[in-house]
Amino acid sequence: MTTYTISIFTNNTIGLLNRITIVFTRRRINIESLTVCETERQGVSRFTISLRHESREAIEKLVRQLRKIVDVLAVFGYLDDEIVYNETALFKVQTPLGGQTIDIDVINKDHNAWVVHWGIDYVVIEKSGTGDEIMQFYQYIKGYGILEFVRSGRIAVGKTEKGLVEYLPEIGGWAIA
Amino acid sequence: MAHQPQTAANLLEEVLQRPTVTGAEALMLSLLAEGVDTIFGYPGGAIMPTYDALFGYMDRLHHILVRHEQGAGHAAQGYARVTGRAGVALVTSGPGATNLVTPITDALLDSTPMVCIVGQVYSRLLGTDAFQEADVMGITMPITKWSYQLTSADEVPEAIAKAFYIAQTGRPGPVLLDFTRTAQMERMSKPFSYKKCESMISYRPRRVPKPEQVQVAADIINRAKRPFLLAGHGILIAKAEEELKAFAEKTGIPVATTLLGMSAIDADHPNYVGWLGMHGNYGPNVLTNECDVLIAVGMRFDDRVTGDLNTYAKQAKVIHIEIDPAEIDKNVKTAAPIVGDAKECLMALLPLVKKAQHPEWRAEFDKYAAIEDEKITQTTIHHTGHEIKMGEVVSMLSDKTKGEAITVSDVGQHQMIATRYYRFKRPNSIVTSGGAGTMGFAVPAAFGAQVGAPDRQVIAICGDGGFQMTVQELGTIAQSGLPVKIIILNNNFLGMVRQWQQLFFDNRYSFVQMQNPDFVMVAKGFGVNGHKVSSREELSASLDTMLNFDGPYLLEVVCEKEENVFPMVPAGASVSAIRLE
Numbered sequence: 001m002t003t004y005t006i007s008i009f010t011n012n013t014i015g016l017l018n019r020i021t022i023v024f025t026r027r028r029i030n031i032e033s034l035t036v037c038e039t040e041r042q043g044v045s046r047f048t049i050s051l052r053h054e055s056r057e058a059i060e061k062l063v064r065q066l067r068k069i070v071d072v073l074a075v076f077g078y079l080d081d082e083i084v085y086n087e088t089a090l091f092k093v094q095t096p097l098g099g100q101t102i103d104i105d106v107i108n109k110d111h112n113a114w115v116v117h118w119g120i121d122y123v124v125i126e127k128s129g130t131g132d133e134i135m136q137f138y139q140y141i142k143g144y145g146i147l148e149f150v151r152s153g154r155i156a157v158g159k160t161e162k163g164l165v166e167y168l169p170e171i172g173g174w175a176i177a
Numbered sequence: 178m179a180h181q182p183q184t185a186a187n188l189l190e191e192v193l194q195r196p197t198v199t200g201a202e203a204l205m206l207s208l209l210a211e212g213v214d215t216i217f218g219y220p221g222g223a224i225m226p227t228y229d230a231l232f233g234y235m236d237r238l239h240h241i242l243v244r245h246e247q248g249a250g251h252a253a254q255g256y257a258r259v260t261g262r263a264g265v266a267l268v269t270s271g272p273g274a275t276n277l278v279t280p281i282t283d284a285l286l287d288s289t290p291m292v293c294i295v296g297q298v299y300s301r302l303l304g305t306d307a308f309q310e311a312d313v314m315g316i317t318m319p320i321t322k323w324s325y326q327l328t329s330a331d332e333v334p335e336a337i338a339k340a341f342y343i344a345q346t347g348r349p350g351p352v353l354l355d356f357t358r359t360a361q362m363e364r365m366s367k368p369f370s371y372k373k374c375e376s377m378i379s380y381r382p383r384r385v386p387k388p389e390q391v392q393v394a395a396d397i398i399n400r401a402k403r404p405f406l407l408a409g410h411g412i413l414i415a416k417a418e419e420e421l422k423a424f425a426e427k428t429g430i431p432v433a434t435t436l437l438g439m440s441a442i443d444a445d446h447p448n449y450v451g452w453l454g455m456h457g458n459y460g461p462n463v464l465t466n467e468c469d470v471l472i473a474v475g476m477r478f479d480d481r482v483t484g485d486l487n488t489y490a491k492q493a494k495v496i497h498i499e500i501d502p503a504e505i506d507k508n509v510k511t512a513a514p515i516v517g518d519a520k521e522c523l524m525a526l527l528p529l530v531k532k533a534q535h536p537e538w539r540a541e542f543d544k545y546a547a548i549e550d551e552k553i554t555q556t557t558i559h560h561t562g563h564e565i566k567m568g569e570v571v572s573m574l575s576d577k578t579k580g581e582a583i584t585v586s587d588v589g590q591h592q593m594i595a596t597r598y599y600r601f602k603r604p605n606s607i608v609t610s611g612g613a614g615t616m617g618f619a620v621p622a623a624f625g626a627q628v629g630a631p632d633r634q635v636i637a638i639c640g641d642g643g644f645q646m647t648v649q650e651l652g653t654i655a656q657s658g659l660p661v662k663i664i665i666l667n668n669n670f671l672g673m674v675r676q677w678q679q680l681f682f683d684n685r686y687s688f689v690q691m692q693n694p695d696f697v698m699v700a701k702g703f704g705v706n707g708h709k710v711s712s713r714e715e716l717s718a719s720l721d722t723m724l725n726f727d728g729p730y731l732l733e734v735v736c737e738k739e740e741n742v743f744p745m746v747p748a749g750a751s752v753s754a755i756r757l758e
């Protein structure tokens with residue numbers, strides 16, 4: 001099994017997510033994570049989809065099918081070493097009065113994680129990193145009692161010189177000037 | 178009263194007071210701007226404002242009222258297949274729209290341009306389970322090339338322009354517009370104006386091939402000793418018949434067609450060797466596994482063509498010429514792909530390929546053709562047994578019409594027989610459901626084709642089973658007076674399924690026999706003339722009567738009940754394993 005990351009640039013139209021997932025469903029390819037956001041270019045959305053599969057050929061076919069969708073501008077498929085990627089996780093950890101106190105130093109320095117909210121008897125810690133790093137932190141913190149845990153999909157940028165939107169056909173202005 | 182000179186100020190005032198058109202009327206104007214002449218449709222609540230607008234445009238937009246929305250869809254397909262222009266289907270929301278699901282699926286699989294305009298509830302009611310609301314966008318997303326929901330009148334011109342552009346360019350296909358009652362009824366906020374869509378940033382099909390790809394392919398072709406060309410529907414879509422002919426004649430390469438590619442080359446052309454696939458000809462199937470270069474043009478290596486992929490043309494270098502890049506390497510690994518429009522690609526290849534003849538290689542096709550002719554064709558068309566064989570009928574029809582008719586066949590044994598025994602002389606002469614194999618396709622597609630090609634003889638060839646799936650369209654044919662001819666090759670069986678049960682399920686005939694109606698009486702009930710023939714002596718005269726009849730006509734031919742279609746590549750077997758009996 002290899003992890004692939006697929007970046008899909010699309011027009012920002014209603015229902016497009018549906019059209020994209022149909023291609024995955026028909027080919028019985030499971031989506032591991034999915035993140036959608038608007039890009040630096042106005043009206044252009046970016047889908048980042050990660051998945052695991054044993055056949056590169058199947059993923060190449062998938063990419064070609066995705067490119068066929070009328071509102072899709074471009075699709076790029078990547079292996080892990082071709083991208084810089086990250087995920088974010090939030091951990092709600094209990095800190096009851098008189099209970100075990102959390103060690104902020106270890107959390108900050110060893111795990112690169114940050115407390116982003118202090119409740120009366122809990123804290124919310126944000127941890128960004130690769131899936132593995134997040135799971136390492138999970139293992140560390142779980143002894144304290146995790147009340148809630150949520151993890152985002154993968155986001156990724158290519159290691160090429162140019163930004164991916166540079167490869168898109170010219171449309172509209174820049175959303176973020 | 179003296180005419181008042183018009184000042185700029187009062188002209189502006191007048192223009193501002195002139196009401197703008199409603200969304201429904203904008204649709205009429207947009208369709209006219211696209212050159213649409215005919216709409217196949219069926220009214221209902223959610224599309225009534227559009228039908229009301231249509232009332233005022235009756236003289237310019239011909240509307241054919243079908244008997245079931247499936248008929249509207251297939252008719253639009255038939256129209257599109259013979260004209261190359263998108264067929265238009267207009268239906269209401271909910272059940273009207275869901276009745277279009279089969280034709281849309283069919284059009285997607287067979288790359289047929291079609292614009293479906295579907296009524297929808299008021300915008301404010303969307304998602305509330307309102308009366309006759311169905312999630313048509315959701316239902317049709319997997320089966321449309323593109324779809325769009327219109328919630329305001331202002332969106333109409335641009336959406337229609339995009340719809341026709343997308344349906345008709347690249348690899349053609351069905352598009353759907355979900356037209357809310359709100360968008361139909363409200364007035365545009367600005368005067369109507371229409372601009373045809375000529376390009377889209379997110380959709381840019383390549384027409385002209387990359388020269389490097391063409392060169393690589395030409396080099397392979399020039400070194401080939403046993404090259405073989407497979408011509409698909411893409412030839413007809415691209416109108417590349419002349420280029421195909423020139424290419425075949427220059428290179429001496431034998432040409433076979435797919436089911437839908439049939440009629441792309443004259444059946445009597447010396448390079449034509451027959452058709453491919455499960456019930457295709459002997460030589461083309463067997464020699465697919467003996468050629469050294471396989472040039473596939475505008476086709477997609479459907480499993481009905483390839484049989485078992487693991488044993489398909491493994492010895493050959495495959496050149497795949499195709500407008501849809503997603504088809505490259507999808508089923509068959511390509512040595513040299515050329516992405517582009519079939520016409521442009523063949524035009525680019527032609528000057529780069531060398532003149533050749535390949536007489537020995539072509540003689541091999543002749544050898545197989547002779548065997549097939551002796552074992553199957555001759556014994557069928559000169560059959561002397563008591564019962565009439567389907568092949569006799571089609572062969573006689575082909576002679577009588579000189580291969581000039583448009584045949585619209587349904588799905589089953591008769592379809593394969595119609596393809597085998599009709600010798601097509603003109604392009605765009607076969608209209609049939611290939612990818613989806615939709616029973617009930619023929620009758621509505623036939624009158625759609627007749628509308629699109631009013632000067633040609635259109636003949637539907639149906640089975641007794643499939644005919645009954647859209648029999649109600651006889652009413653449409655009668656009402657419109659379209660001179661469509663319908664032949665029912667009646668074997669009193671769901672013959673194709675019966676054949677499989679006989680050959681692969683141990684003769685266990687499970688629900689394949691029907692009690693059929695008196696087809697001629699049914700036709701007459703609808704106001705369509707016809708008669709039934711059961712003896713060979715009367716067959717020729719019966720066909721003449723049908724062909725010479727001024728108006729629609731139904732001919733039922735009672736055929737041998739348990740005739741099997743051969744040759745046949747058993748499902749999942751290699752094309753080399755084709756059986757003659």
Ligand SMILES: Cc1ncc(C[n+]2csc(CCOP(=O)(O)OP(=O)(O)O)c2C)c(N)n1
Binds near residue numbers: 587592614644666671
């Ligand atoms: C809508 C639909 N339902 C079922 C089938 C499966 N099917 C394929 S051929 C066939 C039999 C067709 O019978 P008939 O129309 O009498 O033609 P014949 O094969 O006898 O010539 C059936 C049931 C189909 N292709 N389409």
Ligand SMILES: [Mg+2]
Binds near residue numbers: 667
């Ligand atoms: Mg039958």
